[in-house]
Amino acid sequence: MGRSGRLFLLVRPYALLFVANLVATFVASVLDGATFVLLIPFLRTLFGLAPLPELGGSSVERVLAVVVGPLLAAGSAQGALRNVVLVLLATLALKNALTYLAAVSSVVIQENVVRDLRVQLFGHLQTLPLGFFQRTRGGQLLSRVINDTDQVKTVVTAALASLMQNVCVLVVYVAILVGLSWRLTLVAIVCAPLLLLIVRPVVGRVRRRSREQADQRGELTSLVSELVGSIKLVRAYVADGFEAARFRKLADGYRKGVLRAQRFALLTSPVSEVFAGLVIVLIFAVGTRLALGEAGVLRPETLIAFIAVALRLMSPVKSVANYPTAMAGALAAADRVFEVLDLASEEGDRPGEVPARFEQRIEYRGVSFAYNGQAPVLAGVDLQVLRGQVVAVVGPSGAGKTTLVDLLPRFYEPTHGEILMDGVPIARFTRTSLRRLMGIVSQETILLNDTVLANISYGRSDFTLEQVQAAARAANAHDFVSQLPEGYHTLLGERGTRLSGGERQRIAIARALLRDPPILILDEATSALDMESERLVQEAIDRLMAHRTTFVIAHRLATVQHADLIVVLAEGRVVERGSHATLYAAGGLYRRLHDMQFRT
DSSP, X not given: OOHHHHHHHTXXXXXXXXXXXXXXXXXXXXXXXXXXXXXXXXXXXXXXXXXXXXXXXXXXXXXXXXHTHHHHOOSSHHHHHHHHHHHHHHHHHHHHHHHHHHHHHHHHHHHHHHHHHHHHHHHHHTTSOHHHHHHSOHHHHHHIIIIIHHHHHHHHHXXXXXXXXXXXXXXXXXXXXXXXOXXXXXXXXXXHHHHHHHHHHHHHHHHHHHXXXXXXXXXXXXXXXXXXXXXXXXXXXXXXXXXXXXXXXXHHHHHHHHHHHHHHHTTHHHHHHHHHHHHHHXXXXXXXXXXXXXXXXXXXXXXXXXXXXXXXXXXXXXHHHHHHHHXXXXXXXXHHHHHHHTSOOXXXXXXXXXXXXXXXXEEEEEEEEOSTTSSOSEEEEEEEEETTOEEEEEOSTTSSHHHHHHTTTTSSOOSEEEEEETTEEGGGBOHHHHHTTEEEEESSOOOOXXXXXXXXXXXXXXXXXXXXXXXXXXTTOHHHHHTSTTGGGOBOOGGGTTSOHHHHHHHHHHHHHHHOOXXXXXXXXXXXXXXXXHHHHHHHHHHHHTTSEEEEEXXXXXXXXXXXXXXXXXXXEEEEEEOHHHHHHHTSHHHHHHHHHHHO
């Protein structure tokens, strides 16, 4: 199914409102045409003739005689003229009321469609693999979720408020024109295909330029997003001029892209108007011959009404002619949205997967892993961890330590081998239930621009304030939280910038404590902290680790000397394992790393 077809499927939930919109639009178009047709009795009455001819006349005049003839039959010219004006005003009032209702329903439908598309896109983003977010700029994703989905509503707007309404107007007016004079109508219809041939080459260029424009807008968004996240770095290195130059260059590129796209998009309006003007001139020429010729095929008042209706047609003709270019820009944005929606989902629970449980042990059997077909990060890892054990994973940078523990909550799937929990491969467990068994505290603590309470109870709404406070006390966080301006209801700012590194870590530990998970993953949880902060965080971690199966990744070997098992990784392989005393006595890589740190 094409992009436009998929977009129109989004309108399906609003089918009744869509139909009501079409009915209101069609009736409003009929009434709009009627206001111009009423020119005929108005002009005849004004020039002292009967409002409608008694014999003959066009088919439109015969319909008028049936519908409003009795209202126009007054005893005097003034009475007939008054009745014509009253009918005209009533028609105008009803037509505008229906036009307003049609416009409101169009806005309701288009905003609902955009909301649905945004929700669908946001939901799908959460099912994509982590690798997608690592290779895609955040600003590009933000642009697709906000800007591109908003551009997509042009499809609905163009289809409802523009195309459908204008098509209704065209159908009604062409029917009226045929009723007034089929000869003059034939002249106009024969010329119409020429306009399509003129406009068609412009559409392809507009779509290509619009896609380039959307990509450049995403780059602008990305740069602003990066600047907000790295403003301290910019100021520390006095790089504000450098960043301003980068932004100016991107902004100028975006400006040029907009100009290129609009140069073609705006071309259709003057072309269609000039073309329509030429057709009107042709109608004038042919119409005056028919009206003033010896045969008198067309009466003057009918010619005037015909020309008035034909002039009224210029606006919908322009809109219909502009429709392909409006669609081109919207479909370019839709391409970017559907590119993401068409990516295969990885997250989420699948049929056949069962709830996870953990009672005895976790095993890695011949586990290997590589990112996107690159060189292996892990190779043939075998490891067994019993319930309640503390396992430290150490090794040089780039050895694969974080990757090893990231496979446990199924952030990634092993390339080879498998991980088992109580003898059952974790691939058989639902990700939801598996991750609920785990608490994760990493070096980069992620806090939201929300309250302390919301950050500690993140993802759950069933925790009470008392439970949150108890977790904060256990994490050595209650004292500093109580001193914040509004305590647990204090907003922390974006990324928790109101707190120090140690305070952010203690909030993250409180978050893990609150869920009381049986498995704990600590990834460099005490690195980059001052001595006092590290002491408080380590105390909180010791409470957190009690009676739990814990995986600890640490560069500071002094923090893992009391671990039940120390696993040493190098180049993705387990090269040593055992207790601190055993490994130190063996004189291998662990001892070299240990002596290097303590010598330093």
